[in-house]
Amino acid sequence: xxxxxxxxxxxxxxxxxxxxxxxxxxxxxxxxxxxxxxxxxxxxxxxxxxxxxxxxxxxxxxxxxxxxxxxxxxxxxxxxxxxxxxxxxxxxxxxxxxxxxxxxxxxxxxxxxxxxxxxxxxxxxxxxxxxxxxxxxxxxxxxxxxxxxxxxxxxxxxxxxxxxxxxxxxxxxxxxxxxxxxxxxxxxxxxxxxxxxxxxxxxxxxxxxxxxxxxxxxxxxxxxxxxxxxxxxxxxxxxxxxxxxxxxxxxxxxxxxxxxxxxxxxxxxxxxxxxxxxxxxxxxxxxxxxxxxxxxxxxxxxxxxxxxxxxxxxxxxxxxxxxxxxxxxxxxxxxxxxxxxxxxxxxxxxxxxx
Amino acid sequence: xxxxxxxxxxxxxxxxxxxxxxxxxxxxxxxxxxxxxxxxxxxxxxxxxxxxxxxxxxxxxxxxxxxxxxxxxxxxxxxxxxxxxxxxxxxxxxxxxxxxxxxxxxxxxxxxxxxxxxxxxxxxxxxxxxxxxxxxxxxxxxxxxxxxxxxxxxxxxxxxxxxxxxxxxxxxxxxxxxxxxxxxxxxxxxxxxxxxxxxxxxxxxxxxxxxxxxxxxxxxxxxxxxxxxxxxxxxxxxxxxxxxxxxxxxxxxxxxxxxxxxxxxxxxxxxxxxxxxxxxxxxxxxxxxxxxxxxxxxxxxxxxxxxxxxxxxxxxxxxxxxxxxxxxxxxxxxxxxxxxxxxxxxxxxxxxxxxxxxxxxxxxxxxxxxxxxxxxxxxxxxxxxxxxxxxxxxxxxxxxxxxxxxxxxxxxxxxxxxxxxxxxxxxxxxxxxxxxxxxx
Numbered sequence: 001x002x003x004x005x006x007x008x009x010x011x012x013x014x015x016x017x018x019x020x021x022x023x024x025x026x027x028x029x030x031x032x033x034x035x036x037x038x039x040x041x042x043x044x045x046x047x048x049x050x051x052x053x054x055x056x057x058x059x060x061x062x063x064x065x066x067x068x069x070x071x072x073x074x075x076x077x078x079x080x081x082x083x084x085x086x087x088x089x090x091x092x093x094x095x096x097x098x099x100x101x102x103x104x105x106x107x108x109x110x111x112x113x114x115x116x117x118x119x120x121x122x123x124x125x126x127x128x129x130x131x132x133x134x135x136x137x138x139x140x141x142x143x144x145x146x147x148x149x150x151x152x153x154x155x156x157x158x159x160x161x162x163x164x165x166x167x168x169x170x171x172x173x174x175x176x177x178x179x180x181x182x183x184x185x186x187x188x189x190x191x192x193x194x195x196x197x198x199x200x201x202x203x204x205x206x207x208x209x210x211x212x213x214x215x216x217x218x219x220x221x222x223x224x225x226x227x228x229x230x231x232x233x234x235x236x237x238x239x240x241x242x243x244x245x246x247x248x249x250x251x252x253x254x255x256x257x258x259x260x261x262x263x264x265x266x267x268x269x270x271x272x273x274x275x276x277x278x279x280x281x282x283x284x285x286x287x288x289x290x291x292x293x294x295x296x297x298x299x300x301x302x303x304x305x306x307x308x309x310x311x312x313x314x315x316x317x318x319x320x321x322x323x324x325x326x327x328x329x330x331x332x333x334x335x336x337x338x339x340x341x342x343x344x345x346x347x348x349x350x351x352x353x354x
Numbered sequence: 355x356x357x358x359x360x361x362x363x364x365x366x367x368x369x370x371x372x373x374x375x376x377x378x379x380x381x382x383x384x385x386x387x388x389x390x391x392x393x394x395x396x397x398x399x400x401x402x403x404x405x406x407x408x409x410x411x412x413x414x415x416x417x418x419x420x421x422x423x424x425x426x427x428x429x430x431x432x433x434x435x436x437x438x439x440x441x442x443x444x445x446x447x448x449x450x451x452x453x454x455x456x457x458x459x460x461x462x463x464x465x466x467x468x469x470x471x472x473x474x475x476x477x478x479x480x481x482x483x484x485x486x487x488x489x490x491x492x493x494x495x496x497x498x499x500x501x502x503x504x505x506x507x508x509x510x511x512x513x514x515x516x517x518x519x520x521x522x523x524x525x526x527x528x529x530x531x532x533x534x535x536x537x538x539x540x541x542x543x544x545x546x547x548x549x550x551x552x553x554x555x556x557x558x559x560x561x562x563x564x565x566x567x568x569x570x571x572x573x574x575x576x577x578x579x580x581x582x583x584x585x586x587x588x589x590x591x592x593x594x595x596x597x598x599x600x601x602x603x604x605x606x607x608x609x610x611x612x613x614x615x616x617x618x619x620x621x622x623x624x625x626x627x628x629x630x631x632x633x634x635x636x637x638x639x640x641x642x643x644x645x646x647x648x649x650x651x652x653x654x655x656x657x658x659x660x661x662x663x664x665x666x667x668x669x670x671x672x673x674x675x676x677x678x679x680x681x682x683x684x685x686x687x688x689x690x691x692x693x694x695x696x697x698x699x700x701x702x703x704x705x706x707x708x709x710x711x712x713x714x715x716x717x718x719x720x721x722x723x724x725x726x727x728x729x730x731x732x733x734x735x736x737x738x739x740x741x742x743x744x745x746x747x748x749x750x751x752x753x754x755x756x757x758x759x760x761x762x763x764x765x766x767x768x769x770x771x772x773x774x775x776x777x778x779x780x781x782x783x784x785x786x787x788x789x790x791x792x793x794x
Binding site for chain 2: 047124125126144146147148149151152155166167168169170204207230231232233235237239240242243244245
């Protein structure tokens with residue numbers, strides 16, 4: 001740790017001790033004792049998040065954004081805490097932003113990948129996470145290609161588990177940063193019409209967003225070819241009273257879907273969907289579902305365009321849209337660090353390390 | 355070793371095969387049910403069954419004993435001990451062993467081992483295709499000569515329709531049924547649970563009901579074409595029940611079975627209890643379906659469309675299930691919970707006690723004509739001269755399922771902690787007491 005950082009850390013501690021409202025102090029992040037009604041140890045999905053919990057994350061993320069805007073964006077909150085990112089799948093932004101978020105809060109961060117680790121020797125997930133716990137990991141950030149893997153980890157290890165994406169199932173931090181981005185750009189999520197376009201079936205981003213947007217009070221439309229809409233979505237079946245999915249409208253026509261939209265969220269289309277016969281060709285897909293400048297006019301004039309990345313420019317989104325003033329795509333990435341800082345802060349009980 | 359005579363006194367004897375339902379004594383001599391009123395020369399060992407139900411030993415058409423090849427999951431000895439605990443006196447061993455039961459040597463290995471160690475009668479099912487690979491017929495004639503009671507590639511579907519046709523033609527000439535694991539793998543496309551809202555919620559790949567129904571429809575047509583007997587294994591969808599019902603009505607040689615779990619659980623079970631979604635104990639093939647499917651299976655069981663309840667007892671080691679849902683081995687341990695799960699339907703007023711017993715005794719015996727095929731006249735009934743296979747049940751006893759207490763090596767059950775009503779107290783197979791909780 002260099003001298004500059006140490007100085008900043010000391011200043012932050014002093015502020016917190018004083019409890020004074022200096023302009024550089026994040027309002028929630030350093031308020032002590034924390035009055036936050038936050039009881040969650042793991043963040044595995046948003047399907048059981050209350051609107052209040054979402055609001056707490058977004059408020060805390062606001063404070064963290066302010067921290068990130070400082071000359072030296074550092075807080076000592078997680079000093080002495082060890083975070084491991086355990087990624088069984090490739091990732092650029094999620095892993096990097098978790099790592100930066102952890103470091104900005106003073107945590108030690110180690111990165112473990114399935115390639116080059118004992119996973120390649122056939123070690124089971126449970127053994128791997130137990131090993132990480134045994135060497136002192138307090139917070140485990142996981143990405144895994146099998147849906148539900150973080151639940152398995154959370155059941156078998158005494159560490160907080162943050163889901164960095166599991167299979168087709170959930171990507172809660174992405175959905176939270178998406179909500180954060182919408183709130184910052186449009187002022188409010190409640191009442192917004194959000195259209196999610198593309199491969200809903202295989203998208204953990206879409207699934208978590210459905211829960212998050214639904215809890216935050218948005219009107220949700222999903223739009224894509226019928227082969228990429230998962231079973232039961234948007235369907236009411238009285239024979240199954242126990243069914244529990246977010247309320248959405250399913251629409252296969254882009255023009256109809258975009259009518260009156262406040263937010264257009266488009267998803268990455270994997271090329272292998274064509275090989276498995278789910279779509280006839282990328283060419284046809286882009287003709288029907290690509291968000292171009294012309295089609296964006298079907299939405300509200302200042303509609304916000306979002307994409308979780310990585311983009312296939314010219315397939316699901318036209319480059320001129322991706323880099324237009326209506327695009328929030330780069331901001332999503334920036335906001336990702338603040339949201340992940342907020343979550344790391346909250347699951348450590350909002351307490352400072354001594 | 356000839357078993358000593360056994361007298362079971364004062365029980366309510368329910369034998370659906372002979373239409374018996376009366377309180378009385380049952381005498382077993384020389385491994386057979388004695389004629390009513392017969393006396394023994396020496397004093398018989400006596401079991402007091404007053405207040406209990408005495409029924410024919412249960413018959414399971416669908417058991418994975420895992421031996422040879424996967425003895426860490428189950429063995430012939432442990433699997434048949436589980437059978438005895440569950441009231442089963444006859445089990446039909448499925449051929450997805452390693453090596454597969456696709457030649458006489460493996461059949462004889464199982465028969466020889468069973469003769470030495472088994473606590474139940476083990477009947478052997480041969481594979482339809484070599485190595486169950488679906489490419490070339492197994493030597494079905496030789497398997498029949500070795501004593502196989504039918505053919506199955508259970509666990510996999512015979513995708514090649516032409517080959518399945520020839521299998522049915524061969525089986526017909528041999529007078530044996532083809533037991534059909536009916537799931538089109540192309541439609542199923544790697545699904546790990548039922549395709550529906552739960553799969554959508556959990557982000558798991560679903561297998562639609564149509565994967566089973568398309569497979570059943572094809573094989574019913576091939577049975578109609580060839581006259582070969584098709585037995586549909588583990589029916590799980592409302593559509594499949596309908597297909598079997600209409601095929602029976604038009605005279606297609608078809609019989610069917612359903613598992614206790616498909617009569618009990620829906621896909622919602624995968625959501626788990628408390629905070630444990632992705633419950634791998636509910637990963638099973640065919641997958642747990644919807645309420646509507648469960649209801650249709652119960653209806654089919656009651657109206658006789660479905661001939662038998664079969665367990666699809668699929669024991670696995672703990673590590674086979676303690677992993678990601680996609681990677682978990684499919685199947686659940688079933689022999690020791692089967693009867694009590696079927697009795698839930700009786701206690702709920704859905705079927706009668708006699709109907710429930712019928713689907714576990716004379717139903718499966720008749721479905722695959724096991725008496726003729728084994729030469730054991732009266733198998734599945736308590737008719738005079740029938741094999742001395744008997745189960746004594748307390749239909750009202752409440753017990754809690756505890757995996758650790760199961761006799762099977764497989765502790766993989768989604769019914770962990772369930773309170774069930776109706777318990778097996780004594781099992782007698784071929785005149786030998788194979789399980790006795792009254793002496794504990």
